Amino acid sequence: MSVPNVAHLEPQRGGCCTTFPFFIGEVLELPVTTTQDYSLFRILRQKNIGLWKTQAGMILEKHGLIHFVTHPDYLLKNRAQKLYRDLLMFLAEGREKRQLWTALPAQINDWWRMRSRMNLVRNGQDWRIEGPGAERARLAYAHLNGERLTYTLENLVPTNR
Numbered sequence: 001m002s003v004p005n006v007a008h009l010e011p012q013r014g015g016c017c018t019t020f021p022f023f024i025g026e027v028l029e030l031p032v033t034t035t036q037d038y039s040l041f042r043i044l045r046q047k048n049i050g051l052w053k054t055q056a057g058m059i060l061e062k063h064g065l066i067h068f069v070t071h072p073d074y075l076l077k078n079r080a081q082k083l084y085r086d087l088l089m090f091l092a093e094g095r096e097k098r099q100l101w102t103a104l105p106a107q108i109n110d111w112w113r114m115r116s117r118m119n120l121v122r123n124g125q126d127w128r129i130e131g132p133g134a135e136r137a138r139l140a141y142a143h144l145n146g147e148r149l150t151y152t153l154e155n156l157v158p159t160n161r
Contacts, residue, residue: 111133
């Protein structure tokens with residue numbers, strides 16, 4: 001959890017340019033995909049979580065990982081605690097209304113390692129996923145609608161991931 005996807009406010013610009021976890025050898029990297037609390041509170045002096053909501057919306061649109069990094073020492077003041085509570089309520093609402101998977105880093109690590117051992121196999125005219133955990137995976141078909149890429153998901157059955 002050390003590589004930002006973009007690094008606008010860091011001493012050195014850059015980043016990994018992805019909102020998806022990725023492997024570096026055997027290490028799974030979870031990119032930091034939202035502005036960190038220090039930058040939000042102290043540098044940008046935000047009074048609400050609007051920026052975090054905007055970033056989350058953009059990441060969700062591409063089905064990426066929304067990853068927040070907060071530090072207890074930056075959450076000591078009442079205003080920062082209120083913003084943190086607002087963030088937690090926003091995430092809880094997403095979990096309930098949009099069925100977002102809110103997971104701990106260890107759970108994401110377990111899923112991506114399992115996912116990396118799955119295979120996409122042709123099944124006549126169709127495709128299927130094989131391997132450990134395949135029952136938790138879904139196929140997604142990408143379609144170009146004008147200039148917008150959309151996805152159709154197979155087996156839209158609610159899961160408790």
